[in-house]
Amino acid sequence: MPASSTPPQGDERATLQRLLDRGFPWMRFPAELEARFQQDMVAQRLQHFLLSGIVALLVYNGFLVVDYLMASDVFWLALQIRLFVFTPLAAAVLWAYWRWGPRILAWRLPVLVEGPVLCSGLMAAASLAFILSSSHTALSHYYHVGFIVVIIYGNIVQRLRFWMAVPFSLLVLAMHLGGIVVLDHMPPRLLGPIVIMVVATIVFTLMANYALERDERRHYLLTLREKALVQELAHTHARLMELSKVDSLTELANRGHFQDYLQQVWRRAAPDRTSLALLMVDVDHFKKYNDRYGHPAGDAALREVARVLGSNLRRPGDLVARYGGEEFVAVLPQSSPETASQVAERVRQAVEGLQVRHEGSSTARVLTVSVGVAHGVAGNLASPEALLKQADQALYQAKREGRNRIRLLMQP
Numbered sequence: 001m002p003a004s005s006t007p008p009q010g011d012e013r014a015t016l017q018r019l020l021d022r023g024f025p026w027m028r029f030p031a032e033l034e035a036r037f038q039q040d041m042v043a044q045r046l047q048h049f050l051l052s053g054i055v056a057l058l059v060y061n062g063f064l065v066v067d068y069l070m071a072s073d074v075f076w077l078a079l080q081i082r083l084f085v086f087t088p089l090a091a092a093v094l095w096a097y098w099r100w101g102p103r104i105l106a107w108r109l110p111v112l113v114e115g116p117v118l119c120s121g122l123m124a125a126a127s128l129a130f131i132l133s134s135s136h137t138a139l140s141h142y143y144h145v146g147f148i149v150v151i152i153y154g155n156i157v158q159r160l161r162f163w164m165a166v167p168f169s170l171l172v173l174a175m176h177l178g179g180i181v182v183l184d185h186m187p188p189r190l191l192g193p194i195v196i197m198v199v200a201t202i203v204f205t206l207m208a209n210y211a212l213e214r215d216e217r218r219h220y221l222l223t224l225r226e227k228a229l230v231q232e233l234a235h236t237h238a239r240l241m242e243l244s245k246v247d248s249l250t251e252l253a254n255r256g257h258f259q260d261y262l263q264q265v266w267r268r269a270a271p272d273r274t275s276l277a278l279l280m281v282d283v284d285h286f287k288k289y290n291d292r293y294g295h296p297a298g299d300a301a302l303r304e305v306a307r308v309l310g311s312n313l314r315r316p317g318d319l320v321a322r323y324g325g326e327e328f329v330a331v332l333p334q335s336s337p338e339t340a341s342q343v344a345e346r347v348r349q350a351v352e353g354l355q356v357r358h359e360g361s362s363t364a365r366v367l368t369v370s371v372g373v374a375h376g377v378a379g380n381l382a383s384p385e386a387l388l389k390q391a392d393q394a395l396y397q398a399k400r401e402g403r404n405r406i407r408l409l410m411q412p
């Protein structure tokens, strides 16, 4: 299947499975899928049409030998029809398709490929009917089996789509019968067997054509389903990767992801000795909050604090995470101590501004946070862990000095 086709989604996947389970006896998919199938196959069909067309043209002219042996009285007529009418026409069409194939494909109209196949088969049958109805040799009657070759060409070699192969076969049969009708001297004992042979060929080749197309369509469905499964797995994998980075309560990044990110920031900043800041944010007297208002209320309060942090640290490159329990952490790459302190103060005020009642707090009547700010230059400090330790010390200092405040510790 060509790479252009995009894997199916949702409902379409159910349609694929249904078609694979129940089949498609009428040799058609639902409209949208059918259009996509025809379009996806058009390049492959064009290539097949060109290769089979060249071989078929050689075989068609090879029948000059048969003309010579079985319809010798009209050999020159046959020669003219084959070499000067049919061949130049077919060769021109094949050349045009070979030359402008990509442009023809761009139109994405399957009829542009199926049409010439149908026409070439019908023209071959018409030329045969014409040659035979002009000949009066006794052997020309037997030559009517030549229609079998035309039917095989359309239904098996070119593998016309089934719903084109049926009218094609009927039209070739009509030409065959028409050719017989104009031959007033066809021996009756020959007529029946030849017609039966042609009809039997039509029936068998249509059965084979049906089976070939069914297998082609089934293969197409299986490929689409496989693509869909691969896409689904990739999507699930991406989703799991995302989830593995997120804290389920607050939907902020989790501690693991934060640590990976901090390492990355550090690696990028270290060669240029760029500065960065860390904020360590801890909810004040949170144990008492839980004790007084219950754990679910405590969870809701943590989500509110997380929201405040998320909305105050929006600069590209900033990352806020839940570090554990009621503790949050944020990294601010390329930040001065002043900026980091301003952000920390903004966060502190915003949490206080939420006015979440906290009767158990000895600091304020509402929920507050303490923030430790660490600032340093990547590369001067041994590791990002050293900066984290510094932020933790700053937080400890803020707590010790009465909570609901920020403290900054700079790299010595």
Ligand SMILES: Nc1nc2c(ncn2[C@@H]2O[C@H](COP(=O)(O)OP(=O)(O)OP(=O)(O)O)[C@@H](O)[C@H]2O)c(=O)[nH]1
Pocket: 249, 282, 283, 284, 285, 286, 287, 288, 290, 294, 295, 296, 297, 298, 299, 302, 324, 325, 326, 399, 403
């Ligand atoms: N509701 C809720 N509580 C949590 C969660 N994680 C940790 N806690 C609680 O947070 C509280 C933290 O208590 P402490 O470490 O003593 O700190 P604190 O009471 O905030 O006191 P200070 O930090 O000194 O102001 C503990 O009671 C934990 O049970 C959580 O996910 N949800």
